[in-house]
Amino acid sequence: MSLVTGLPSAALSRRLTLRRMAAVAGGAALLSATMSSRRAVAAGNKVTQAAAGYQESPQGDQSCDSCAQFVAPAACKVVEGNISPGAWCKLYVKKPG
Known part of the structure; x- marks a missing residue:
């Protein structure tokens, strides 16, 4: 058990992992949009x-x-x-x- 939340350590770890995965997915989407714009510009469009x-x-x-x-x-x-x-x-x- 975690002393801070009273939740089992496994539940806390799962929650933290899901939050990190969501942050990485959001960052990847933003990077993809930016790179698409830069590729279009580089191609002369x-x-x-x-x-x-x-x-x-x-x-x-x-x-x-x-x-x-x-x-x-x-x-x-x-x-x-x-x-x-x-x-x-x-x-x-x-x-x-």
Whole structure:
């Protein structure tokens, strides 16, 4: 018996194992979605705004107008659609210099 919970150690171990498995599965799904977007970009295909995690507001000091992928006045080399200079997505790459 575990002194902390009053449950048998085997039950506590099973519960912990199931929680860890759920966390690993969630992480794998997130990684898969991110890698799919990056593969599409690498192949020269534009990804949807949803797949890129596009949002209309900047992320700290990162915004589309300071991204190497941004094409003024309102486009992107890797994300489809109308792109706001003050927006941001997870494919952000800071302009060199």
